[in-house]
Amino acid sequence: MDLGLTDSELKFRDELRAWLKANLPKKMVKSADNAKEYYQYLSDWQMALYKGGWAGVSWPKEYGGRGSSFIEQAIFQEEMALADAPERMGTIGQGLVGPTIIAVGTEEQKKKYLPRILSGEDIWCQGFSEPNAGSDVASLETKAVLDGDHFVINGQKIWTSYAHIAQQCLLIVRTDPAAAKHKGITALLVDMKTPGIEVSPLKMMSGDSMFNEMFFTNLRVPVSAVIGKVNEGWNVAITALANERANLGTGLYVIFKRNLDAMVDQAKRLKRGGRPVIEDPVIRQRLAQAYVDLEVFRLNTTRSLSMLNKTGAPGPEGSIQKLYWSELNQRMAQIAMEVLGPYAQLTDYDGGRWVYNYLRSRGNTIEAGTSEVQRNIIAQRVLGLPRSY
Amino acid sequence: MEFDHSKPQRLLQQSARDLFARQCPPKRVRELMATDTAFNPELWSAVADQGWLGIHLPEQTGGIGLGTVELAVISEEMGRACFPGPFLGTVWAATLLAATNPHAATLQKLTTGELKGAVALLEPEGGWDLADIQLQATPVEGTYTLSGKKSFVLDAITADVLVVAARSPKGLVLVAVPASATGVKIEPTAALDATRKLADISFDNVQIDPDDVLADRKQAEEALSKSLDVVALCACAEMLGGMQWILETSAEYAKTRQQFGKTIGTFQAVQSMLADMVLWTESVRSAVYYAAWAIDADPADARRAVGIAKAYTSDASREVANRGVQVHGGIGFTWEHDLQLFYKRSKALEILTGDSAYHRAALVELVFDQA
Numbered sequence: 004m005d006l007g008l009t010d011s012e013l014k015f016r017d018e019l020r021a022w023l024k025a026n027l028p029k030k031m032v033k034s035a036d037n038a039k040e041y042y043q044y045l046s047d048w049q050m051a052l053y054k055g056g057w058a059g060v061s062w063p064k065e066y067g068g069r070g071s072s073f074i075e076q077a078i079f080q081e082e083m084a085l086a087d088a089p090e091r092m093g094t095i096g097q098g099l100v101g102p103t104i105i106a107v108g109t110e111e112q113k114k115k116y117l118p119r120i121l122s123g124e125d126i127w128c129q130g131f132s133e134p135n136a137g138s139d140v141a142s143l144e145t146k147a148v149l150d151g152d153h154f155v156i157n158g159q160k161i162w163t164s165y166a167h168i169a170q171q172c173l174l175i176v177r178t179d180p181a182a183a184k185h186k187g188i189t190a191l192l193v194d195m196k197t198p199g200i201e202v203s204p205l206k207m208m209s210g211d212s213m214f215n216e217m218f219f220t221n222l223r224v225p226v227s228a229v230i231g232k233v234n235e236g237w238n239v240a241i242t243a244l245a246n247e248r249a250n251l252g253t254g255l256y257v258i259f260k261r262n263l264d265a266m267v268d269q270a271k272r273l274k275r276g277g278r279p280v281i282e283d284p285v286i287r288q289r290l291a292q293a294y295v296d297l298e299v300f301r302l303n304t305t306r307s308l309s310m311l312n313k314t315g316a317p318g319p320e321g322s323i324q325k326l327y328w329s330e331l332n333q334r335m336a337q338i339a340m341e342v343l344g345p346y347a348q349l350t351d352y353d354g355g356r357w358v359y360n361y362l363r364s365r366g367n368t369i370e371a372g373t374s375e376v377q378r379n380i381i382a383q384r385v386l387g388l389p390r391s392y
Numbered sequence: 393m394e395f396d397h398s399k400p401q402r403l404l405q406q407s408a409r410d411l412f413a414r415q416c417p418p419k420r421v422r423e424l425m426a427t428d429t430a431f432n433p434e435l436w437s438a439v440a441d442q443g444w445l446g447i448h449l450p451e452q453t454g455g456i457g458l459g460t461v462e463l464a465v466i467s468e469e470m471g472r473a474c475f476p477g478p479f480l481g482t483v484w485a486a487t488l489l490a491a492t493n494p495h496a497a498t499l500q501k502l503t504t505g506e507l508k509g510a511v512a513l514l515e516p517e518g519g520w521d522l523a524d525i526q527l528q529a530t531p532v533e534g535t536y537t538l539s540g541k542k543s544f545v546l547d548a549i550t551a552d553v554l555v556v557a558a559r560s561p562k563g564l565v566l567v568a569v570p571a572s573a574t575g576v577k578i579e580p581t582a583a584l585d586a587t588r589k590l591a592d593i594s595f596d597n598v599q600i601d602p603d604d605v606l607a608d609r610k611q612a613e614e615a616l617s618k619s620l621d622v623v624a625l626c627a628c629a630e631m632l633g634g635m636q637w638i639l640e641t642s643a644e645y646a647k648t649r650q651q652f653g654k655t656i657g658t659f660q661a662v663q664s665m666l667a668d669m670v671l672w673t674e675s676v677r678s679a680v681y682y683a684a685w686a687i688d689a690d691p692a693d694a695r696r697a698v699g700i701a702k703a704y705t706s707d708a709s710r711e712v713a714n715r716g717v718q719v720h721g722g723i724g725f726t727w728e729h730d731l732q733l734f735y736k737r738s739k740a741l742e743i744l745t746g747d748s749a750y751h752r753a754a755l756v757e758l759v760f761d762q763a
């Protein structure tokens with residue numbers, strides 16, 4: 004146990020601090036008041052991180068990363084939170100597709116895709132879920148038939164986040180309908196501009212459209228786009244999902260912390276019963292619950308990165324992280340509502356962020372594997388209990 | 393940076409686990425909880441001989457000069473064994489003496505286990521704030537006489553030395569009192585966790601030896617607060633060990649118990665409880681070991697880190713204990729099953745140094761009011 008930093012870790016931290024001081028955006032855009040402006044703001048920040056060599060701290064140098072360890076990655080997260088830096092853009096590329104390409108991609112694929120993930124030039128989407136294949140994603144039906152050196156793909160994906168802005172897609176399809184369900188799947192790296200892809204937005208409960216349906220009609224994808232091996236795409240999917248569970252949470256502390264600070268600020272400003280809301284003993288307990296849960300999340304994240312540094316690849320413990328952050332965000336969103344009282348329901352109060360957070364957080368326990376699925380994984384793979392289904 | 397036990401810490405953990413497995417099986421715990429003192433000389437020497445009573449204290453004080461992380465490692469293993477007897481009371485008293493009067497002869501004797509200690513803090517009102525300390529210390533010629541009542545005093549029944557927090561007209565004072573001093577009356581109180589005894593103590597005009605006046609005012613407050621952080625941390629580490637025991641025992645039971653022709657671990661409702669137990673246990677591990685590290689390495693953050701750990705662990709430990717009983721069904725609710733030992737210990741530790749609500753209230757003041 005030594006949470007102190009070694010000389011080289013200190014050097015890393017100090018360099019990062021100096022860089023942040025010089026490069027943090029002068030004008031902080033804190034919420035998505037204006038979606039376009041916010042998007043531009045995040046892309047600019049992502050590019051700045053990339054050019055500064057900070058975008059992929061634990062990724063190999065030759066592909067645009069920094070070649071440091073997961074410990075430095077943990078320090079990076081902490082410093083981003085301390086500096087109240089903007090969130091990163093392209094979380095699917097960075098959290099799930101990139102690590103998958105690093106783990107199983109060819110040299111050519113690594114060179115082609117990884118730097119552009121880090122720079123934010125390529126936004127990726129994840130084409131896994133289908134109308135009839137959600138939690139049981141291995142039962143997917145989107146069909147790919149070999150025609151010369153191309154696969155011809157027909158079918159449908161659903162809930163595809165960012166498909167409407169993505170340049171690339173990690174797509175899983177069925178290439179051998181006769182094989183057992185986990186055996187006939189192939190994973191592909193697909194250029195979203197290829198003819199034959201139709202993206203149609205789906206409205207979320209919050210009213211905005213972050214996810215989509217994708218329809219494929221005779222979509223032709225070259226065989227060279229296969230990642231891993233033909234009919235062995237389930238392993239690729241598993242790698243992607245394990246990274247998704249383990250990594251999506253690591254950047255979230257910054258965002259959650261910002262929410263909590265804003266919540267406390269509201270509690271100090273709003274008055275009820277003739278006194279600031281923050282003096283209400285029940286609200287004090289609720290804010291402290293959020294704070295304690297959030298700080299434990301931070302410690303869990305640091306500890307899991309420290310463990311990852313030893314093991315190299317995320318294991319089933321990632322499900323603990325996923326379960327934790329998704330339920331934490333929901334609890335925090337509810338606490339914010341309690342702080343705000345009747346203001347909680349106003350869609351234009353404080354830029355609408357609280358209503359948005361409250362509604363958006365509902366999706367957290369569904370996306371990236373439902374809480375029930377995470378608990379299954381923990382029970383079966385951490386504790387070794389028999390499969391329940 | 394390494395957020396994991398070092399190799400020596402792992403070895404320490406293993407040797408503690410082995411020792412307790414040999415010398416402190418549940419059968420032993422049950423025998424001792426049925427006694428008035430929960431004290432057993434061989435068990436006590438086994439731990440004292442390892443130096444664990446002063447594991448975190450400097451060598452000059454008779455300690456072995458390791459840190460709070462190592463104390464947490466031992467506490468965790470004690471929690472896993474539901475270790476009975478006056479370890480915590482003695483460590484607490486030694487910690488206070490080391491902070492206030494490191495040359496006291498009694499300190500050496502506490503860290504070697506020759507004497508046993510207890511800290512008398514709570515009063516009949518039961519508040520954990522320093523402001524709640526009202527036991528009267530009347531100044532007389534460079535020392536004090538004590539009059540009043542202390543309650544809920546952990547390990548007082550077996551104590552040779554009591555460290556007492558009292559209030560003089562000028563503020564808080566800390567004194568050491570032999571348990572046998574004239575005017576000291578220690579009366580056992582029956583409590584839920586019988587593996588550790590609580591007592592009321594009344595002080596009737598007790599004269600304090602001038603050498604036993606340990607600290608007053610600011611110094612007394614600081615020493616007491618810091619020692620409370622250490623004890624809260626030990627409580628959390630013990631809860632962690634208990635949670636781990638309950639989790640492992642429950643998972644094991646779920647793999648063997650059959651109903652409807654299947655092991656109950658096949659049922660998703662059971663799996664789901666166990667999965668939550670994993671999440672809570674692992675989260676407590678992060679909180680406990682960060683706080684243990686912070687107490688030594690980042691004292692400025694210790695209060696906050698311990699507050700977070702105690703607030704989180706007190707709730708999480710209770711939840712895990714509840715789920716543990718539920719996974720076991722009827723057998724988990726019996727006196728015969730060892731779950732009851734851990735269940736009760738968990739509750740007692742939840743209360744010790746203040747429960748979640750108490751620590752949350754303190755955290756809000758610390759992090760939000762002052763910001």
Ligand SMILES: Cc1cc2nc3c(=O)[nH]c(=O)nc-3n(C[C@H](O)[C@H](O)[C@H](O)COP(=O)(O)OP(=O)(O)OC[C@H]3O[C@@H](n4cnc5c(N)ncnc54)[C@H](O)[C@@H]3O)c2cc1C
Pocket residue numbers: 128129130131132133134136137138139161162163164165214366367369370371372373374375376379392660
């Ligand atoms: C905001 C958001 C973003 C998303 N983004 C993407 C994306 O970018 N790419 C992508 O491919 N997908 C995405 N998804 C889809 C997501 O992965 C699926 O919604 C999820 O896996 C659940 O599948 P489903 O919706 O079909 O629900 P179902 O699988 O039908 O589940 C319905 C209910 O049954 C429960 N259930 C199902 N199976 C089990 C089981 N074995 N044990 C216990 N309970 C079970 C579930 O937990 C849930 O409560 C997104 C979803 C959301 C909400």
